[in-house]
Amino acid sequence: MSKVINLKKGLDINLKGAAQKTVAQTVNPAFISIKPSDFPCVKPHLEVRQGDKVKAGSVIFTDKFRPQICFCSPVSGEVVEVRRAERRRITDVIVKADSQTEYEKFDTSNLSSKDSVKNLFLKSGVWPYLRQRPFNIIADPENEPKAVYISTFDSAPLAADYQFVLKDQIELFQAGVDALSKIAKVYLGLNGKVSSNIFAGVKNAEINTFEGPHPAGNAGVQISHICPVNKGESVIVVNPQDVVIIGRLVKNGIYDAKKTIAVAGSQIENPAYVSVIANTDLGFLKGKINENTSIESEGGDKVRIIGGNVLTGTKLASDGFLGFYDNEISVIPEGNYYDFFGWALPGLKKYSFSRTFFSWLSPKKEVSLDTNTHGEKRAYVVTGTFEKLVPMDILPLQLIKAILAQNIELMEELGIYEIAEEDFALCEFADTSKTDIQAIIRKGLDLMVAETR
């Protein structure tokens, strides 16, 4: 039974620097880094030491809480460094890549049962691509999820367009869906704005269509309309590119984490797509970034490199590494400048969801936004804004306050099981009081995980 669901709430921010639909470059990484910080609520237990040789698919570390889950190297090479921060917390495990990749071979001959699929996913390093609602953490292998959900489009600003990225890989996508359907019923969410959708013909899955502004592409939003998560239930969420990686594993018996990412943003010369391997170093960005911004900053970085999109991503150092789940890199100007009477002037060029600046005179314009917060943190005063940005039956402000008060019962009642940080990203963007809402949500989710462990 296929539904078309029209979502009204949300906001499309028309950012400058969308990627042209060409693959400009294929990158063979010199180094990769597996970063435990990509995985909330995971405590890494190292399975390798500095100097060890690994293949693509060799285990780098496991999770101390759930030791079945393996995190594997996407390349073959040598473990050259384990970086640690305070209290010996591991921040990076760095592998120097060989020029020719050698793969661990996994036996894929018998994938008829749920357990055989799970075991293959767990030991080959693709299980971490399966994230669950509730809590937006890696799926618990012990759980019986009620569904596997794949949103086939990302509606965030400057996000990678999977219609382009996966146009030649639908067979692998189908293979991935077939394997996932062994775990639970698979649902696909299609973008209603696209005609002749490449995912429309996918079998073994229930297909629904979503129309509307961002966050219509968020899996959490779609799930809340199709198969909402109640207490005690869980739904697995997988990104379409990661389904293809799973498809490669199932078809070829190797962990091949190739993906095509969008390199976009107003500070990128010729934004386009790049074919990379997950966790690659960012050496390929050299020469692509335009450091000339119109902003007169005093010291500090000129631009910010973001792994992921501008609403939910993680700041990356220019000598850093792509995150495990990232499907795009966004580069925008840093906003470390003082704005003389910025709050008082008419603001013809100041972008706002509200109409408090005269930029509403030109609503369709492409905008180039920087990282300035445009104001200081305050107590919550304004109401009614968040409600226009969360297309779910959730009371956003009340849930945020329940989390701040660490009221677990109220958090449960108000729907903490259904949400992920990204579902509240637009609230954080539009918040007049400039609070870090996604960090608050993560805290609440972490608290719930700690409670259930």
Next chain:
Amino acid sequence: MKALRKYLDKIKPNFEEGGKHPGLKSTFEAFESFLFVPNEVTASKGAHIRDSVDLKRTITMVIIALIPALLFGMWNVGYFHYKMTGEESSLMGNFFYGLGQVLPIIAVSYISGLFLEFLFAQIRKEQVNEGFLATGLLIPMIVPVDCPLWMIAVATMFAVLIGKEVFGGTGMNIVNPALLARAFLFFAYPAKMSGDQVWVAGLSEAKVDGFSGATPLGELAHGTTFEQLTSQYSICDMFMGYIPGSIGETSTLCILIGAVILIWTGVASWKIMLSGVLGVCTMGLLLNTFGEAAYTQMPFWSHLILGGFAFGIVFMATDPVTAAQTETGKWIYGFLIGIVAILVRVVNPAFPEGVMLAILLMNVCAPLIDHIVIRQNVKRRLNRVKNK
């Protein structure tokens, strides 16, 4: 501009811990961020871009929306003063007389309130919140022009202290501080807040025979019928605001302009305003149908253009902190304000005007309304499991 920035950077260390004046840190930061939106950047994880709007901008919109009613109020003060004395006066003459009367009230309200705001920010080692910038202008607009300045100061400080700071400052208060200031005056000094002497500047001293300075609602409460009232003030007078009353409340037209600004910019909730109007009409119609006294028979829509209803529902009821915070709750909250305001106005003989009391009452009830709405949301979520 650059020189100013350099100067600020130079003197900034004086106000840090260990500097010369660490006790003025909040004050310095308030003035610094008034001049320059700070150079803060977003966190390394989360939303890297942020909306241009902040609380300063939001409050600025409220102040801009208040300006038409304020300017008209100043003119109106002069208009009635000269009408009382019988002197000839021009448009600008009226305005400048009113300006002279109203500016001291505004100054007193801002100085006494901001003093406490800065003090509490410093004690809490927090930044000064912008909320009072709106409150400080609202207070002068909802008092009679002849209210003594010392009363304004006492009421403002009471409102800031008891209405807001004891709860934790802006965003934490339960009742609207500006209305609390008015309620304080109303019950502490009733002689200066009601009757027919206080609404026209200078009337209480001048004692002009044969001149009535009562507000239309005051006259209605004393048995004047609506027909008799319309012989004194036309419907047009009431809508335009050529009637005595609190400084900012008389002109429905100017308040409507403010309402359009607030709704268009998204600063205030149109749901509260619309449901408030619906509440007034409902109660007015009910009284028209079932009421027997003369007062109950005045046309239901005339309640919208008399007294403080328009000002209250547009500027006071929509204060997001003290209103209902859920979207469904806003409908209920606004509607009940309309109902209660007219009920107090018409049925209760002690108070000619009921808007202030209605809003304060619903401020207190707003958390309850929200609680009911929140429970409905929770129930829907639980039913989902049951209905499977």
